[in-house]
Amino acid sequence: MDEGEQRPKLTTGGLVAVGLGNALAFYDLIIFSVFAVQISKVIYPPGDPATELMLTLGTFALGFLTRPLGAVVIGRFGDRKGRKPAMLLSFSLAGTAVLAQALVPPYAAIGIAAPLIMLALRMILGFAIGGEVGPSTAYLVECAPPAKRGTIVSVQFATQEAASLVAGIVGFVLAGMLSAAALEAWGWRVAMGIGALIVPFGLWARSRLEETLHVAQAETDSVEEHGRSPGRLALLGFIMISSATVATYGLQYLNTYAQRQLGLPVQEAFTATIFYGLAAVIFNLGGGWLSDRYGRKPVMIGGMAVLALGLLPAFVLLNASPTTLTLLLVSFTLSIPNAIGPAAAVVGLTEALPPRARSANLAIPYALGVAVFGGSAQFIIAWLLKATADPLAPAYYVTAIVLVGLTAMAMMPETAPVRRKKA
Template sequence: MREELGLLPGVEGKGEFNVQRAAFAATIGNMLEFYDFITYSFFAVEIGRTFFPAHSAYASLMLSLATFGAGFLTRPIGGIVLGIYSDRVGRRPAMLLSFALMGVAILTITFTPSYDTIGLAAPIIVIAARMVQGFALGGEVGPTTAYLIEIASPQRRGLVVAWQPASQEIAATAGALVGVMLSSTMTSDMLDTYGWRLAFLIGAVCLPFGLWMRRTLPETISHDERAAESVESSSHVMQARRHIRVIVLALMILASGTISTYVTQYMTTYAKNTLHVSPSLAFTVSLVSNGLQIIGALLGGWLADRFGRKPIMIWPQLVVLVLTYPAFLWIVQAPGAWSLLFGFGILSFIGSLPFTAFYAAFTEALPQNTRGGVFATIYAVAIATFGGTAQLVVTWLLHVTGDPLAPSWYLLIAATVGLVAMCLMPETAPVKIGET
């Protein structure tokens, strides 16, 4: 009965606590991350004009996207440092540190004067802030995903971990909504001058609230476990070697999911610049597709608890592989509200189902004393390698080929790699292996 109410025995003497509240507090950093990501993606053109004036709109956009990608360079470092820190010191200190660094970075970007005001210092400050932000974000997902697994009962791990991808889509939906509202009420000059800054500032409002909530979280790693871990300093590397097969498969799946997520979120810029639809329609498409991904992520976790991790990874991924090219063909040949909303919407919904099951499977396959560090490192490497380049690759492909279907081919390759790896992942669901 207590588990049905979301109450589990306390951790480290904290008494009973509400799992839903703890899950929200743990994932609020992911919300800020994806809100920032969506905001930057939506306003990449305006940010480019503010900090990177160039002779052509294409060059300005590419410089803006390159700066966005600069933050991914420091993600693996943050994943290693903050991930291992979470295993040895605790999940809560690591989550607090990453969130604080994230807040400093987003406020710096928000209040940095334009290139016209302070010259070359403007892009330098923005790039430095993006790199600090990348470091913080690199250590965000591993500790929080480990924390979600550790506070959940075995039979509900998939649903609780579902708040990891769901929180990202909630933030993406909020970002899309802000984009729709600002683009509908402001002129182009207003968006260039202060509109995009207002969007960032809205996200920063959650900083004090998020810090307070994370400070109240109970710890899931006991003092005895931390002491034992500090004695064996090489345990992360040694235990990672024992799980090398799962780690390689996870890297392939994360690469696939990262490309899919970041290319899909780029569809606002794609719809405006390539398909030449109205900005309000482009933002609305992102709003609808992100909302459907929230439902898909939670549904995927619920299904993974009942039918196992592998079926929920494999079958939806196969459907996405089959539908991607026809959906893009329809969108390109008949760009409009119906094709964009339905085409991107159905791909977003089905594509969100497998990755909740994967998060649970990968985290369950790792021992607790290396879970945060390994997950954070692999996630950060995948994001840095494929997330930081996804929008650049798509923009470049569209520019050099002139083919509006170019993003679909990139997505097809990624989906194929992910499907192969999902087929080879071990089953870890308690309902399948008899864990209680």
């Protein structure tokens, strides 16, 4: 393929347009997570605080069940009709769901309809996010020069973590400005509404993108060229993504953990999300750059191995010294390896997949991994803490899953041009 003639130029505006979809979807996910304590008291039937929280996190988990369906429907749509219309569809659905969530009446006003409506909206959002990742990542891979794919695709993860950072800042500011009662009654609704403000701009920006489906159609099928089985790659991708998403949502649970387990004030707990997001934005981009320079496998394996080694000592330290300073140290430090590893893994998986079915073949294992393990991660952590009364339970669970993911990473082929040239 003559890249100069056929590969669209990736502009800063194009990167922003693709990134906004991820930012909106993940901003809402994080807002729902970090405001779980407040939402539980408004939308769900009154009961003991632990039960209310688990109902909220259960809704959070069930919203992930529609991700695989969205991956199949929108992912295949992206392979047949184009990356651009698929990205417009997923963004429109996500924007609608985000705005509607902020307007759900409380349980006190409409009874059981409140949690049911919230669940339906979470499932619509899950459908949209499930279909977002495949077409948007395929678009970036098909636009980016091969030697810079790691850096370019890492923008996907950086925008996700930027959303986490913004969500933490919004939560911190609102917790400082509002009373506990106001934060519970409507503060979380304001936070969700802020995310909906970018919808019109995001739709306009995506409508101006150039289509890249012709790039995939012109590329040689990776299975024929490299002898790789799509089924094997999908399985390895599912395991890697499952591992990474458990780590991500497990670390994002530190906000709730700080409030419920350590007894820190709400505003101080939000600083964990801010510091996690700050480190993740920086080191997602760094992980992509490193994978272009040194290869996908060394970076993904190195990052997740460091995370596995650091989780238990970090939680021991956090419980021995449950202060805001320790919380910030743990959040920032653990975020670094967790940001570096997954960025390289997804770039490698995307490069290895058959180009003509890249959107769906990436979206489906990604959505399944996130739906099965990511959506349930915080619920399982909350249940383990309640069932075992062991404050180190989150570290044990996340470490075990990360070790399984490392096994799959070791079995992946190396796809970085710099490493393949040396080979």
